[in-house]
Amino acid sequence: MTAQVIDGKAFAASVRARVASAAAAFKQSQGAPIGLTVVLVGNDPASEIYVRLKVEDAREVGINSRDVKLPATASEAEVLDVVRKLNADPTVHGVLVQFPTPKQVRQEAVLDTLSPDKDVDGLTPLSAGRLASGKSNALVSCTPQGCLMMIKSIQPKLEGLNALVIGRSQLVGKPMAQLLLQENCTVTIAHSKTKDLGPLARAADVLVAAVGRAEMVKGDWIKPGAIVIDVGMNRIDLPTGKSKLFGDVAYSEASERAGAITPVPGGVGPMTRACLLRNTVLAAYAQRGMSVPTEL
């Protein structure tokens, strides 16, 4: 069997088109655009690139986006003050603080302060609690949300399937498991202390790898016909002096057995970016009591 490749780039383009149409409808109804603000503390070069891309992505779909930059020396109180002002600003519907922040600014303090209604990264404890309690107003972390959309594009009904999530981070593994549980999968969560991962993987109809270890999931771990979602992004230096991005799944081996698989790059990454925009639209619609277009 050669797996169907799930084209994250094409899927993300279709999500962005739907987001753009929902953003335009919001502007027409409310007389003002949806607003997204990204807060960057310090000048880490990678974070600067991520923030620029997020702001540009949002502008392209008609979301009024901007960044707020604070110096690396900003105190926690100063950052929290900015977050509180954004919480209270009715023109801003989505807020995200780019992590990691400098060490004097605790991530926990930022997330405890950020309004869960504007938490477009889905990282606050209240967002996690809403998701775990099955509340419809939960803003869900973008990467697992994108993974679920891709899984459902292959298999719309997941009820009764065995799902294995490898990784239990707040950002990916835990919300991924919650989403699959809501779809009535039988969910197993594996982590660094899990013994004998191979047999667990071989029983999985849906396998999501979110570990950060290049090609850890071997081809013979894959149940024939399974849906395999590879979240891992591992940049490895090659002997040529160049570097290459690898996923957590041994892609060519796994494609021989899987029914469908996401590539790295071009799978989960683009969908993560698109889901941030989707979350911003969901947040804005909820704040104005508008019903969200069903196709979103």
Ligand SMILES: NC(=O)c1ccc[n+]([C@@H]2O[C@H](COP(=O)([O-])OP(=O)(O)OC[C@H]3O[C@@H](n4cnc5c(N)ncnc54)[C@H](OP(=O)(O)O)[C@@H]3O)[C@@H](O)[C@H]2O)c1
């Ligand atoms: N494409 C995207 O948009 C996107 C977005 C987010 C993350 N990522 C990538 O996805 C990967 C995971 O990200 P993350 O933020 O979830 O990472 P993380 O916070 O480092 O979590 C990694 C998880 O993997 C588990 N783990 C480590 N070694 C393991 C092993 N040998 N067997 C089984 N489980 C093991 C850890 O277990 P313990 O809990 O026991 O330590 C932990 O739960 C990274 O490569 C990251 O770059 C990609």
